[in-house]
Each structure stands twice: as C-alpha cells, then as structure tokens.
Amino acid sequence: MASDSRRAKLWDLPVRLIHWSFVVLLPLLWWTAENGEMDLHMTLGLVMLGLVVFRVLWGLVGSSTARFASFVRGPITVISYLRGLSKSESETSAGHNPAGGWSVVLLLGLLAVDVGLGLIAQNVDGVTGSLNYLVSYDQAEQATELHELGFNILLAVIVLHIAAILFYTFVKKDRLVPPMITGSKDLPTAVTTPVMAPAWRILPCLLIAAALTWWVSIGAPTSLEQFNAPPPVDASEYM
Amino acid sequence: MNRKITAIAALTLGLASAAVYAAKPADIIAARQANFKVIGKSFKGIMDEMRKPAPDMAMIKASANALAGGSSKVSGYFPKGSGPEAGAKTHALPAIWAKNADFKKSAANLVAASKKMQLAANSNNIDTVKAAFPALGGTCKGCHDQFKAKD
Numbered sequence: 167m168a169s170d171s172r173r174a175k176l177w178d179l180p181v182r183l184i185h186w187s188f189v190v191l192l193p194l195l196w197w198t199a200e201n202g203e204m205d206l207h208m209t210l211g212l213v214m215l216g217l218v219v220f221r222v223l224w225g226l227v228g229s230s231t232a233r234f235a236s237f238v239r240g241p242i243t244v245i246s247y248l249r250g251l252s253k254s255e256s257e258t259s260a261g262h263n264p265a266g267g268w269s270v271v272l273l274l275g276l277l278a279v280d281v282g283l284g285l286i287a288q289n290v291d292g293v294t295g296s297l298n299y300l301v302s303y304d305q306a307e308q309a310t311e312l313h314e315l316g317f318n319i320l321l322a323v324i325v326l327h328i329a330a331i332l333f334y335t336f337v338k339k340d341r342l343v344p345p346m347i348t349g350s351k352d353l354p355t356a357v358t359t360p361v362m363a364p365a366w367r368i369l370p371c372l373l374i375a376a377a378l379t380w381w382v383s384i385g386a387p388t389s390l391e392q393f394n395a396p397p398p399v400d401a402s403e404y405m
Numbered sequence: 406m407n408r409k410i411t412a413i414a415a416l417t418l419g420l421a422s423a424a425v426y427a428a429k430p431a432d433i434i435a436a437r438q439a440n441f442k443v444i445g446k447s448f449k450g451i452m453d454e455m456r457k458p459a460p461d462m463a464m465i466k467a468s469a470n471a472l473a474g475g476s477s478k479v480s481g482y483f484p485k486g487s488g489p490e491a492g493a494k495t496h497a498l499p500a501i502w503a504k505n506a507d508f509k510k511s512a513a514n515l516v517a518a519s520k521k522m523q524l525a526a527n528s529n530n531i532d533t534v535k536a537a538f539p540a541l542g543g544t545c546k547g548c549h550d551q552f553k554a555k556d
Contacts (some may be wrong), residue, residue, distance in 0.1 A: 188419070200555070201543045202546075202550070202555075278512065286547055288445075288446070288449070290545065290553065291545045291546040291549055292445070292449070292545050294449075294452070298449075298496060299452070299453040299456055303442075303445060303446040303449050305451070309507050314556070385456065392457045392458060395457060395458040396455065396456055396535075397456070402473070
C-alpha cells in the first residue's frame, strides 16, 4: 500500500470532537435519567442539543467529509455498495461510504428527535424539560414515553454502528477507529483528497448552536414580553 | 343487648365493605392512578401559569383547589392488598405498607403543602404562589423516592 497510498486528513477536529462527545454524553444521559439526577440530565440534554445543531450546520458548511451533500447517497448507490461489500475492493472515495452516510443521518436524526422529546417531557416529580410548558400534560406524558423508546431505538442503531465498525476492522481490514481519533488515514492515490474547511467557520456555527440552545433553555420565548417573563421554575429548588 | 347487635351489625357491615373494597384492587389502583394524574395535571397547571408574563390567578386557584382535593385522597387510596401483589400494574412499593407510618407522614406532607398552595392561590398574589411552590414540588419527590418504583 505504501507506494499507491498517502497519508491524508480525513476527519476534521469538529467531526471527531462531536463524535466522541456523543460517546461520552449518551451513557451520562442514560445514567442521570436512571438515577433521578434530572437537573444534570437536562443540562447534558441541552449540551446534546447544541452539539446536534452544530453538527447539522457543520454538515452544510464543514469539511468535505463532514457534509451531508458528500455522503448522503441515493438508494441505488447504497444497494450496489452493499452488494459489493463481500468483494475485496479498495475504497474509491474518502469519508463515509454510501451505507455509513445513512447511518450518520439516522443517528443524528434519532438524537435530534429524542432531544426534542426530552425538551417537552416531564417526570413524576414534576421535573420538566424547558419546553414542557408549551404542551399539555397528556402530550408531555406521551412524549416522555417516546423519549424512552427513542433512546432504545438509538441504542439499537448504535449496536448496528459498532457491529459495522467491527466488520470493517476484522473482515474488510479497514480500521475505522484510528482515523476517528487522529483525523488522518492512508488513502489510495486514486482517491481525491478531502477538502478541510477553514477553522474560522467553526465560530459562526458554534455561535448559532449556542444561541439556539440558550434560547431553547429559557423556554424559546417568541416575544419580548415572554423573554422578560419570570424564568421557568428551577427544579433544583425542590429536588 | 341492642347495643351489642348494633356493634355486630356495624362490624359485619364494615368487614363486608372492606371485603368488597379488597376484592377489586385493580379498581383501586386505577382510581388512585387517576387521582395522581389529577395532582400531576394541577401541578403542571400552576407551574405553567407561573411562568407566563401575566399569570391567570383564576387558573392557579382552580388548579390549587384540584390539587388540594386530590392530595387529601392520596393516603386513602392505599388499602392493604393494593400493592404489587394485586396483580395489576402499579409502581406502589411494598414499603408503603412495611413503613406505613412513614408513608402516611409523606402523604400528610403533601396535604399540608397543597393546603398552603391553596391559601397562596387565594391570596391572589403570584409571589406567594411562587414561594409555596418549591415545598410542594419537594413533597412529590420526597414520597416517590421511598415509595414509588421507577419505570
């Protein structure tokens, strides 16, 4: 491989940081929910919201391997890719393969939906997501159940995700984990070098994600009157 | 003699009604869950109103009344035999009956806090309502932690 490949930057820093943040955050979110640490659960949930928003923005303006447009492929491409999996062909393009691209969309989508459900959820102690006041008691009850179901679906997809990584590592001899840590990979010369986004683009994406998260955290006020209204009840006051 | 008959009759009636009561634990469980739902809805009703730019005191009053009514019924909804052994789905833990005095105290805390909330709502002062709220919320968790199973 040494002669017909070269080391290239594959995943930029935001992609890697966000990916591993999910790995750290999800178990924490699960643990806090199971142990009734709802204050922390909601704070971490808002961090998750910020990360998901950032990742979506980065999927529009980030590096070539981070962009949805580069890795979301049509069903025919996906099927023919999956059919060719058994053959030992070397990769023809850098970044997410046609199947993996959809796994990213699915995982991000499930995260987004579950964060959304969490925002309107409530628990039996009267602890509520920051947008709970916008829905009725019964709607919130349903959302709470779906929030739990959504997490379980997410877990199933994560299992699939990890199974795929193991398949690539041991069957296809393509180690996917190291590049997700270091950012770099030996790519065949035939493969076009990924184009990394300039670092300054992180800033506007970060600002938008942070602003949106903050706005949601204060209950998504849509008028100045609402903005100046009393803050939501802080559950920690009676926890 | 007459008094004795009356006493026996009363006892029989009492046992009979207790038997009827105990015969349908599933109904008791359903009724108590409906009652907790009333409490939950009223709690949310107050909480949602509190954060509006102009809270509707009439709404808060209505919720506080419903909440106080529901709260006063809580301890009566836990006759012996209406726990997990009843067969119907319930989150009621056996500790409710094992540590019944503690449970009754927790329920009484809710009643007291809900009455304070009722008074606060009737004072027509939103700040008094807000001041009464944390203690009220605390009684939910205070009881659930010991006596309610997690999902």
